[in-house]
Amino acid sequence: MENEQLEIIYGKNAVIEALTAGKREINKILISKNLHSDAKLNQIKELAQKNGVIFQFVPAEKFQQLGLGGAECSHQGVVAQISPIKYTELEDFLEQEHKHASLVILDGVEDSHNLGAIIRTCVCAGVSAIIIPSRRNVQINSIVEKTSAGAINHIPIIKVNSLVSAVQKLKNSDWWVIATEASAKDNYYSINYCDMNFALILGAEHAGVSKSLIKESDFLVKIPMLSDFNSLNVSNALSAIIFETVRQKNFKL
Amino acid sequence: MENEQLEIIYGKNAVIEALTAGKREINKILISKNLHSDAKLNQIKELAQKNGVIFQFVPAEKFQQLGLGGAECSHQGVVAQISPIKYTELEDFLEQEHKHASLVILDGVEDSHNLGAIIRTCVCAGVSAIIIPSRRNVQINSIVEKTSAGAINHIPIIKVNSLVSAVQKLKNSDWWVIATEASAKDNYYSINYCDMNFALILGAEHAGVSKSLIKESDFLVKIPMLSDFNSLNVSNALSAIIFETVRQKNFKL
Numbered sequence: 001m002e003n004e005q006l007e008i009i010y011g012k013n014a015v016i017e018a019l020t021a022g023k024r025e026i027n028k029i030l031i032s033k034n035l036h037s038d039a040k041l042n043q044i045k046e047l048a049q050k051n052g053v054i055f056q057f058v059p060a061e062k063f064q065q066l067g068l069g070g071a072e073c074s075h076q077g078v079v080a081q082i083s084p085i086k087y088t089e090l091e092d093f094l095e096q097e098h099k100h101a102s103l104v105i106l107d108g109v110e111d112s113h114n115l116g117a118i119i120r121t122c123v124c125a126g127v128s129a130i131i132i133p134s135r136r137n138v139q140i141n142s143i144v145e146k147t148s149a150g151a152i153n154h155i156p157i158i159k160v161n162s163l164v165s166a167v168q169k170l171k172n173s174d175w176w177v178i179a180t181e182a183s184a185k186d187n188y189y190s191i192n193y194c195d196m197n198f199a200l201i202l203g204a205e206h207a208g209v210s211k212s213l214i215k216e217s218d219f220l221v222k223i224p225m226l227s228d229f230n231s232l233n234v235s236n237a238l239s240a241i242i243f244e245t246v247r248q249k250n251f252k253l
Numbered sequence: 254m255e256n257e258q259l260e261i262i263y264g265k266n267a268v269i270e271a272l273t274a275g276k277r278e279i280n281k282i283l284i285s286k287n288l289h290s291d292a293k294l295n296q297i298k299e300l301a302q303k304n305g306v307i308f309q310f311v312p313a314e315k316f317q318q319l320g321l322g323g324a325e326c327s328h329q330g331v332v333a334q335i336s337p338i339k340y341t342e343l344e345d346f347l348e349q350e351h352k353h354a355s356l357v358i359l360d361g362v363e364d365s366h367n368l369g370a371i372i373r374t375c376v377c378a379g380v381s382a383i384i385i386p387s388r389r390n391v392q393i394n395s396i397v398e399k400t401s402a403g404a405i406n407h408i409p410i411i412k413v414n415s416l417v418s419a420v421q422k423l424k425n426s427d428w429w430v431i432a433t434e435a436s437a438k439d440n441y442y443s444i445n446y447c448d449m450n451f452a453l454i455l456g457a458e459h460a461g462v463s464k465s466l467i468k469e470s471d472f473l474v475k476i477p478m479l480s481d482f483n484s485l486n487v488s489n490a491l492s493a494i495i496f497e498t499v500r501q502k503n504f505k506l
Contacts, residue, residue: 013484113366113400117486126479147366147486154482189500223496224503226379229407232492233370233400239489240496243476247442247497250477 017150116147270403
């Protein structure tokens with residue numbers, strides 16, 4: 001692997017997940033010399049040996065050189081150099097068979113922590129894939145990988161140049177498109193999510209879903225607010241809606 | 254105000270919220286000289302003038318001196334020096350009249366972004382208060398204030414020395430106590446949340462709710478996972494459950 005192509009992931013859970021998922025080539029794992037041994041660190045060492053991945057004990061300063069100094073980063077003394085994630089092509093995804101499946105489309109999510117949390121929530125709720133645009137949206141970076149706690153390795157990420165064109169392709173393939181909008185008439189729980197493939201569009205933290213996508217949507221839904229403070233974090237908005245779809249499907253079984 | 258007692262909040266939305274809520278004394282607002290004028294900045298200046306709060310234009314380096322250099326902090330060139338949040342006493346809260354109200358208890362939440370997101374979700378979903386322990390839980394800091402987008406000013410925060418003792422007091426005041434636990438038998442949506450005051454306990458990101466609190470709980474609930482990847486972010490877990498309670502209450506109306 002060329003070093004330029006490598007990404008850094010950090011945190012024990014993220015590294016364990018990457019080693020377990022085995023989907024991406026891991027060049028090297030760096031472990032801080034100051035780190036005390038614990039169950040997770042032992043697991044990392046065992047998995048690395050099993051998979052033939054080199055690990056090195058390095059001085060704590062090495063992490064600062066990698067730009068991982070701040071408390072914010074919480075690298076926990078473990079980082080891995082890893083090949084970038086492999087995006088899935090929308091066309092390839094649509095060629096697979098989907099029955100009562102769900103997709104999440106992100107339109108302008110700006111915060112890395114939010115994207116990481118969204119990826120986790122999607123994996124937990126059995127969402128089939130996440131579509132992000134190649135511009136005007138946070139991309140997959142180290143903070144996303146860390147806050148996704150490795151979930152990134154368990155769900156296809158589809159990156160497209162045009163969300164409008166992606167939504168049109170989905171509709172042509174018999175997917176229903178649902179956009180969240182604060183001014184929508186219907187509450188999200190008034191939709192029956194059980195008998196269709198659906199794509200749920202969530203918008204930017206401030207601006208919401210773009211008008212061009214609202215226009216293409218089959219349903220518009222809102223989350224009812226019990227306070228004047230109408231500003232739910234986008235990952236929490238997703239969680240409320242996506243677990244309602246899980247609830248409906250579980251009740252139907 | 255003594256400078257030592259002041260806290261820093263940052264970001265345009267957080268400062269606007271603090272000015273609007275008017276619950277805490279704002280000593281001074283610092284605005285970066287490099288900042289271009291926009292609607293939010295104008296709103297900050299107008300609100301400050303209206304409320305007699307001083308604002309100063311300072312060089313960008315001033316923010317670095319305040320320890321707000323990194324991109325992570327996203328202070329957006331606006332910070333305010335503000336009096337610390339006023340905590341509510343549990344006893345005072347319990348003396349108020351509550352009907353079909355909800356409380357959220359956090360047991361060991363470690364991540365500031367999660368706490369901020371939880372506060373936002375609680376305000377949006379009409380939760381009456383949040384209880385945090387004075388130890389082994391992230392406290393209210395600048396990142397929490399920022400990620401709460403000012404929601405912190407719209408909900409009482411109760412800080413207690415012992416969560417077990419707080420839960421016992423709640424039970425003695427006819428509140429029902431519900432803890433989330435991955436191994437619980439019941440799904441969270443199988444509970445009827447409509448006709449009671451309830452306190453929902455969420456645990457640490459990794460360890461879950463403490464055994465001593467599980468023992469005190471009237472109900473244990475889990476969020477069903479549709480994947481082997483069983484690791485929902487705590488703020489997203491809260492959102493799924495708390496908006497189910499909103500759904501139930503709205504349907505009942």
